[in-house]
Amino acid sequence: xxxxxxxxxxxxxxxxxxxxxxxxxxxxxxxxxxxxxxxxxxxxxxxxxxxxxxxxxxxxxxxxxxxxxxxxxxxxxxxxxxxxxxxxxxxxxxxxxxxxxxxxxxxxxxxxxxxxxxxxxxxxxxxxxxxxxxxxxxxxxxxxxxxxxxxxxxxxxxxxxxxxxxxxxxxxxxxxxxxxxxxxxxxxxxxxxxxxxxxxxxxxxxxxxxxxxxxxxxxxxxxxxxxxxxxxxxxxxxxxxxxxxxxxxxxxxxxxxxxxxxxxxxxxxxxxxxxxxx
Numbered sequence: 001x002x003x004x005x006x007x008x009x010x011x012x013x014x015x016x017x018x019x020x021x022x023x024x025x026x027x028x029x030x031x032x033x034x035x036x037x038x039x040x041x042x043x044x045x046x047x048x049x050x051x052x053x054x055x056x057x058x059x060x061x062x063x064x065x066x067x068x069x070x071x072x073x074x075x076x077x078x079x080x081x082x083x084x085x086x087x088x089x090x091x092x093x094x095x096x097x098x099x100x101x102x103x104x105x106x107x108x109x110x111x112x113x114x115x116x117x118x119x120x121x122x123x124x125x126x127x128x129x130x131x132x133x134x135x136x137x138x139x140x141x142x143x144x145x146x147x148x149x150x151x152x153x154x155x156x157x158x159x160x161x162x163x164x165x166x167x168x169x170x171x172x173x174x175x176x177x178x179x180x181x182x183x184x185x186x187x188x189x190x191x192x193x194x195x196x197x198x199x200x201x202x203x204x205x206x207x208x209x210x211x212x213x214x215x216x217x218x219x220x221x222x223x224x225x226x227x228x229x230x231x232x233x234x235x236x237x238x239x240x241x242x243x244x245x246x247x248x249x250x251x252x253x254x255x256x257x258x259x260x261x262x263x264x265x266x267x268x269x270x271x272x273x274x275x276x277x278x
Contacts, residue, residue, distance in 0.1 A: 002276040003239055006220040008034060009044040009066060009207050012056065013189060014226040015243050016043070016266050021132055023055050030267035034274050035061045040214070042066060044203050046189045046229050048159065049074055049112035051140035068109050069187060069197050069229050070206030071159035079112065083210045085201035089155035091183045093148060095196050098177065099163040102170045107141060108151055109159040115150055118143040127164045133190070137164075161196040168192065187229035195229060204232030222273060224258070224266050226250060241269045 010016045016023060031041050041059075043052060044066040052065065057076070064082070066073050073083040087095075092108065099106035100117075105127040107116040120127075121143045128134045144150045151158060165171035168191075175194050178186045185197040203225075208218055219238035223230070226246035234240035234253045242254035243265045251257055256272075259265035 001272050003222070003273045004220055005039060005222045005239065005274050006216045007040045007042070007211055007214070007222070008270065008274070009042055009203075009221065009223045009233060009237070010266060011203075011223075011225040011227065011230050012043055012045045012047060012052065014245060014261050015224050015230075016056065016261070017053065018262055021053055021055075021136070023059070024264055024267075026264050027267040028059060030264075030270050030275070031059060032061070034270050037274070039274060040064070040216075044207060044223065044225075044230075044233060045069075046160075046162075046187070046195055048109045048114055048140070049076075049079065051112075051114065051136070064210070066203060066206055066210070067112060068159040068201075069185070069195055070201045070203045070232075071109070071197055072112070073206055073210045074112065082213070083206055084159075085198050085206065086156065087158040087161065087196070087198050087201075088183075089151060089158065092151050092158045092161060095161045095178070095184065096148060096151065098174070099161065102163075102174055103166045104170070104174075105164045106147065107162050108147060109162070110150075110154045110157045112159075114141045114162065115144050115147065116141045117147040118145055127166050127192075159197075160201075163194045163196070164190075165192050165194070187227075187231075189227045189229050202232035203230060204234075204236035207233050208236050222269070224269055226261070239273060241273075 042064045046069045049067045107114045221237040222239040223233045223237040224241040226243040240254045242251045244260035258269040
């Protein structure tokens with residue numbers, strides 16, 4: 001089943017990472033084997049680059065990272081932005097106002113970092129119950145006194161608005177509201193969040209546009225994902241791989257369904273399509 005793959009884009013949570021937010025040794029070695037063959041391997045995540053786990057950053061040989069759902073593609077080492085598709089200031093402020101109207105924790109991403117309003121961030125236990133998610137949030141968020149003012153001070157650098165909800169009925173209603181907004185791309189990567197990007201910012205569009213600058217065609221791209229925010233790149237890549245734990249919509253769009261993130265599903269897919277002998 002070997003294919004002519006020159007670029008592998010990997011979602012992180014629920015895909016490359018296990019449920020404990022680690023990368024298994026077998027998966028690491030499989031990535032190294034692919035890179036030894038000249039294949040470019042890059043994370044493709046909803047996270048900002050500063051929130052990518054150190055264990056992923058420690059994998060040598062990955063030159064690029066597609067971050068914040070396609071709002072920015074960056075050089076890993078230098079943090080140089082190679083591609084961007086940001087939110088405008090007005091749209092961001094309107095999204096924040098609506099987010100703050102709910103029992104929710106909104107934040108914004110600038111320069112690969114997430115910023116939250118201090119008054120709500122100090123009550124993070126109310127919005128986040130899982131220990132791992134709470135630890136990740138505390139490590140990756142910087143509290144500010146006035147989030148709207150912070151946005152006004154960085155009007156041309158807003159990558160994404162993320163909103164974490166306490167009540168799932170409220171989340172459903174907010175999702176339906178934002179999904180109708182023609183200025184926003186509405187996705188999610190967790191059960192309790194909503195992610196808002198520029199209407200044209202998706203992992204898929206960023207991946208294809210950036211790959212073109214490297215002389216790589218869509219049919220030479222393999223992607224692995226599990227969630228709603230992976231759909232676009234699953235559809236657009238030459239080989240879209242859904243994790244065994246992926247949501248049904250992703251599985252329906254995929255060309256191949258691999259094993260779960262707890263079963264080295266990324267490694268299994270690479271072994272089938274990149275490392276397999278002809």
